[in-house]
Amino acid sequence: MKDFRLEVFKKASLCRNFENILYEKVQEKLIKFPVYLSAGQEFIASTIAEKISELKISPDIFIQHRGHSTYLAFGGSIDQLIDEMLGRKTGCALGMGGSASIQCKEKNIFGHDGLMGNQVPIGVGACFASKCPTIVFVGDSAAEEDYCLSAIGWASTKKLPILFVVEDNNLSILTEKKVRRNWEMHDVAQGMHVKSFNISDDPLEINEHLQNVFDYPILLNINTVRKYWHAGAGTDGDNFDRYEKELSYFGDAGIEIDKFNKNLVLEAWQRQLEKQ
Amino acid sequence: MAKTVRETIKDITKHHLLEKKSMCFGQCLTAVGWVGGTLPELYEEDGMVEVTTADVANGGFVVGAALKGIRPIYVVRYQGFQWYNAPIIINYACKSKEIWGIPCPIFVRSIAMEGAIGPVAGSSHHSLFQRMPGSKIISPMTPDEFDFAYKEFMKDDDVYYVSEHRRSYDNSEELKNVIQQDADFTLFPISITRFDAEKARLILKEQGYKINIIHQLWIKPFLFKKEWREALNSSKHGGMVLDDDYEEGAASSIAHSMMIDSEKKVYTFGLEHRTAGFHPDVDNLPPSPESIAERVKSIINK
Numbered sequence: 001m002k003d004f005r006l007e008v009f010k011k012a013s014l015c016r017n018f019e020n021i022l023y024e025k026v027q028e029k030l031i032k033f034p035v036y037l038s039a040g041q042e043f044i045a046s047t048i049a050e051k052i053s054e055l056k057i058s059p060d061i062f063i064q065h066r067g068h069s070t071y072l073a074f075g076g077s078i079d080q081l082i083d084e085m086l087g088r089k090t091g092c093a094l095g096m097g098g099s100a101s102i103q104c105k106e107k108n109i110f111g112h113d114g115l116m117g118n119q120v121p122i123g124v125g126a127c128f129a130s131k132c133p134t135i136v137f138v139g140d141s142a143a144e145e146d147y148c149l150s151a152i153g154w155a156s157t158k159k160l161p162i163l164f165v166v167e168d169n170n171l172s173i174l175t176e177k178k179v180r181r182n183w184e185m186h187d188v189a190q191g192m193h194v195k196s197f198n199i200s201d202d203p204l205e206i207n208e209h210l211q212n213v214f215d216y217p218i219l220l221n222i223n224t225v226r227k228y229w230h231a232g233a234g235t236d237g238d239n240f241d242r243y244e245k246e247l248s249y250f251g252d253a254g255i256e257i258d259k260f261n262k263n264l265v266l267e268a269w270q271r272q273l274e275k276q
Numbered sequence: 277m278a279k280t281v282r283e284t285i286k287d288i289t290k291h292h293l294l295e296k297k298s299m300c301f302g303q304c305l306t307a308v309g310w311v312g313g314t315l316p317e318l319y320e321e322d323g324m325v326e327v328t329t330a331d332v333a334n335g336g337f338v339v340g341a342a343l344k345g346i347r348p349i350y351v352v353r354y355q356g357f358q359w360y361n362a363p364i365i366i367n368y369a370c371k372s373k374e375i376w377g378i379p380c381p382i383f384v385r386s387i388a389m390e391g392a393i394g395p396v397a398g399s400s401h402h403s404l405f406q407r408m409p410g411s412k413i414i415s416p417m418t419p420d421e422f423d424f425a426y427k428e429f430m431k432d433d434d435v436y437y438v439s440e441h442r443r444s445y446d447n448s449e450e451l452k453n454v455i456q457q458d459a460d461f462t463l464f465p466i467s468i469t470r471f472d473a474e475k476a477r478l479i480l481k482e483q484g485y486k487i488n489i490i491h492q493l494w495i496k497p498f499l500f501k502k503e504w505r506e507a508l509n510s511s512k513h514g515g516m517v518l519d520d521d522y523e524e525g526a527a528s529s530i531a532h533s534m535m536i537d538s539e540k541k542v543y544t545f546g547l548e549h550r551t552a553g554f555h556p557d558v559d560n561l562p563p564s565p566e567s568i569a570e571r572v573k574s575i576i577n578k
Contacts, residue, residue, distance in 0.1 A: 115368070122336045128340070154327070154328050
């Protein structure tokens with residue numbers, strides 16, 4: 001039997017190394033548009049992807065900017081993601097999506113157009129039409145959009161097999177949540193009769209709350225810590241880092257996985273850059 | 277007895293839901309009146325889906341449904357409500373094919389009406405969709421035209437903005453172009469102005485003026501047909517685009533395209549550039565037959 005936590009770490013390690021190396025590419029100015037790095041938040045998508053893998057289903061997935069980890073954790077092609085960063089037609093969004101609007105048709109990951117949070121009503125509509133398992137990722141700031149709230153309400157009314165994942169890093173660019181609102185997403189969703197939980201990005205805690213996923217609408221408000229700036233090449237400081245904690249937990253095995261993924265990402269970049 | 281526009285829309289919707297197994301979304305669809313009698317009496321289990329009062333989110337629901345390949349119909353009962361309904365349709369559905377290679381076709385039934393309905397709900401707002409890429413805009417006023425619009429949509433993969441007008445629902449007649457040798461002037465009417473353009477033509481005919489009428493079904497893409505250009509060029513005093521949206525939108529854009537590609541001036545006549553009130557004294561209505569006739573004469577006799 002697979003070690004769930006270890007499998008999650010393997011996915012998260014790929015995501016973290018991809019973002020760290022991309023961070024360097026942004027610093028080197030190889031990439032000439034805003035890049036939204038998901039480092040620090042990668043355990044959310046990695047845990048859910050591992051759970052989905054266990055369930056042997058292929059849900060529709062709706063993402064927003066800061067979605068590289070979701071794309072990679074659910075199995076999106078790393079080569080196509082690199083090509084997208086390089087603006088190539090062979091990119092996962094045909095070179096049109098940049099960092100913010102990536103997609104993966106093979107993994108049912110739908111791209112985002114830039115209107116913050118509109119993936120919530122779009123995901124709800126898709127789920128209503130298909131009645132198939134659907135996951136919608138949204139940031140704590142985009143979730144404030146009025147149409148997100150009404151969409152969550154309609155999903156509840158229609159009892160859809162949908163999972164809303166609020167990646168709550170407490171920041172809208174740099175504006176803290178407490179400045180923007182005095183309410184919490186899980187409270188609002190609970191008020192709409194959606195099973196809602198406010199949890200950390202600990203993989204085991206997330207997994208615990210996925211036991212009845214897709215039986216009815218569920219909202220997970222997952223508290224997490226962003227490593228890099230909202231966009232571009234800068235760090236938010238020495239905050240708590242889930243990746244370091246898990247790396248330390250797995251000891252030498254974790255270091256080996258980290259090295260393996262770092263090489264995998266470096267080789268992928270080399271391979272794609274040589275294609276030019 | 278010939279079928280009306282109302283009956284045509286109703287039959288098409290029934291076919292779309294029951295035969296094509298699609299969905300029709302909208303607010304208060306099953307309420308008394310069934311959207312001016314244009315909907316069959318079907319319910320959610322048949323694909324007739326009542327959505328919330330949250331217009332922006334509703335637009336998103338329809339986009340999501342379209343991504344799943346069902347070609348939904350979306351009924352927006354007042355075109356002015358598009359200011360809330362349009363954002364996700366325009367920014368996602370209309371761009372999806374270009375950005376991600378995933379078509380997101382939606383048949384947006386956007387309904388205009390006029391008179392005593394105030395600053396938001398009155399008249400057409402098709403210009404709102406016109407300036408953004410990825411949409412097609414068509415304004416059918418006859419049974420055959422509505423049938424054509426639906427069939428075009430079903431073989432296409434774009435978003436269709438169908439600019440309807442409630443005053444056309446009782447119509448069962450087809451509208452024919454009137455093109456004459458050496459006309460004084462040519463009218464290019466859009467939407468509900470097409471009916472009043474014909475009345476204006478008859479008023480002007482009695483006064484000795486020879487007026488062409490070339491009906492505009494497609495608003496976008498606008499295709500200036502050769503015979504239209506020839507009719508305009510042979511009109512002594514040019515032409516005029518009529519609209520029941522503000523002149524600064526689709527009408528001006530079409531007039532500009534015509535002037536670039538002809539030797540004549542093309543004027544516009546639509547809603548006045550002011551807010552409509554509810555009382556008749558302060559309403560803002562599409563050009564009447566009399567006002568069209570007066571405007572044409574003022575241009576001819578300038």
